[in-house]
Amino acid sequence: MKKSVLMVVGAALAALLAVAPAMAQKKTLAVVVKGLDNPFFTVLGDGCALWNKENPSSEYTCLYTGPASSADEAGEIQIVEDLINKGVAGIAISPSNAPAMATMLKAKNPKMPIMTIDADLAAADRAQRKTYLGTNxxxxxxxxxxxxxxxxxxxxxxxxxxxxxxxxxxxxxxxxxxxxxxxxxxxxxxxxxxxxxxxxxxxxxxxxxxxxxxxxxxxxxxxxxxxxxxxxxxxxxxxxxxxxxxxxxxxxxxxxxxxxxxxxxxxxxxxxxxxxxxxxxxxxxQRPFEMGRRAPAVLIDLISGKKVEDPLFTGLDECVPGNLDKCPAK
Incomplete structure (x- = not known):
């Protein structure tokens, strides 16, 4: 009797341990840029990474991704489509080809919140995203x-x-x-x-x-x-x-x-x-680091049903030889 009980408990524990990693798996907030070869977007990705570091106990994780080349418009659209199909929690997109990206979003009609970052959709297509975060x-x-x-x-x-x-x-x-x-x-x-x-x-x-x-x-x-x-x-x-x-x-x-x-x-x-x-x-x-760091919080607010302003501008710096000691603003 004892042996059979131990076997049942052992099996239950093994099942629990197998399920634990899945339970602990974080939900993905994807930040999709035009191309990973652009240093501007590398800085934006650093902001995404810092958000992860600052929020270790969050149920969400920020994923920075995009096509290898900024010239690969179709590749960026495919990445976004794949993320939609996988059911990630939310997506922030910097669309390289705004009309083509909007066409795909209309066709897919994603259930998760979609926002734009750094670059927006054309004015006529902005109903396809919840807000824009980035430069005016x-x-x-x-x-x-x-x-x-x-x-x-x-x-x-x-x-x-x-x-x-x-x-x-x-x-x-x-x-x-x-x-x-x-x-x-x-x-x-x-x-x-x-x-x-x-x-x-x-x-x-x-x-x-x-x-x-x-x-x-x-x-x-x-x-x-x-x-x-x-x-x-x-x-x-x-x-x-x-x-x-x-x-x-x-x-x-x-x-x-x-x-x-x-x-x-x-x-x-x-x-x-x-x-x-x-x-x-x-x-x-521009302020790409700020864009990457703020994007996860904006997506979480959208997921939670909170009211989010549209657009969300990140500010500009005017650097000339005479103010290089304090430009850009920290």
């Missing part, structure tokens, strides 16, 4: 234009370097820049408005590729020796500091005299080094 991208473009005006009040020729053709955040920055530099709303291309003209062949589209961004800059500088301004709407070329240094070497005299102005997005350490070295004049910084 239109305002980022506005600041780029304001700083250019301060450095060159006369105007001239300009080339903008953008990312993906269908990235809503990048297009919003371009709109903010054009509207502000021209003094008119809804300008698709600068043709003398506000004294500024976009040169032939611009804007450029990097598809978020660092090497392509630097090659494009080099080609523009070579073909347009009288160019007055180059606007990196995102930091792509500067994410390859050695290549960027080589590209800007060919125009350093013009940068020093401010005959050519470079205004760029983001304030990662290599970019601040470039600013300090005179390889740019202004860096408008």
């Amino acid at each position: 991208n239109y305002d980022m473009g506005v600041l780029m234009a304001k700083h250019l005006k301060q450095l060159n009040a006369k105007g001239g020729t300009v080339c903008m370097q953008l990312g993906n053709v269908a990235a809503d955040n990048i297009n919003a920055r371009a709109a903010g820049f054009r509207d502000t530099i021209s003094g008119k709303k809804g300008i698709d291309r600068l043709k003398g408005e506000g004294g500024w003209t976009e040169i032939a062949g611009c804007p450029l589209f990097t598809n978020d590729q660092i090497d392509l961004a630097n090659q494009q800059m080099s080609d523009v500088f070579t073909k347009n020796p009288k160019l007055n301004a180059f606007i990196l709407v995102g930091g792509w070329a500067q994410f390859g500091p050695q290549a960027y240094a080589q590209v800007t070497d060919q125009v350093m005299p013009k940068l020093k005299s401010k005959e050519l102005i470079i205004v760029a997005g983001d304030t990662l350490p290599p970019q601040l080094d470039a600013l300090k070295a005179g390889r740019s004049h202004v860096q408008i910084g």
Whole structure:
């Protein structure tokens, strides 16, 4: 009798031990970025990792993921679709191709909360997500234009370097820049408005590729020796500091005299080094670490049914040579 009881207890204990890991398994809050090859998103991922470290007893864990290459739009969409199929607790997405991502979300009609981070869906598709956490991208473009005006009040020729053709955040920055530099709303291309003209062949589209961004800059500088301004709407070329240094070497005299102005997005350490070295004049910084650190809490609030504001802006930093000791804000 004793032996049979012990066998039953032993079997029950074994079953309990087998179930324990499953019971302890945390629910996933996924943060899906455009590409793991982009240093900007590495910083965002660091924020996600810190949230995990700060919340060890949470029933949730933050998973930072995305396609290996920022050029892999289809790969990002597939990752999100797979996460939906797996039934994760919530997903924060930085959509590379906003219309295509929205189409997939409409088709899948996911039950878990979906939010956007860093980049939003197009205005017409925003019912597919609960909120947006990140930069006010239109305002980022506005600041780029304001700083250019301060450095060159006369105007001239300009080339903008953008990312993906269908990235809503990048297009919003371009709109903010054009509207502000021209003094008119809804300008698709600068043709003398506000004294500024976009040169032939611009804007450029990097598809978020660092090497392509630097090659494009080099080609523009070579073909347009009288160019007055180059606007990196995102930091792509500067994410390859050695290549960027080589590209800007060919125009350093013009940068020093401010005959050519470079205004760029983001304030990662290599970019601040470039600013300090005179390889740019202004860096408008986003706050990717804050985005990654806040995203899990926002998703948990959405899961809990709490009211969450839309949008949730993370702020901007305006870094110039004169304030490098305290920029970006900590």
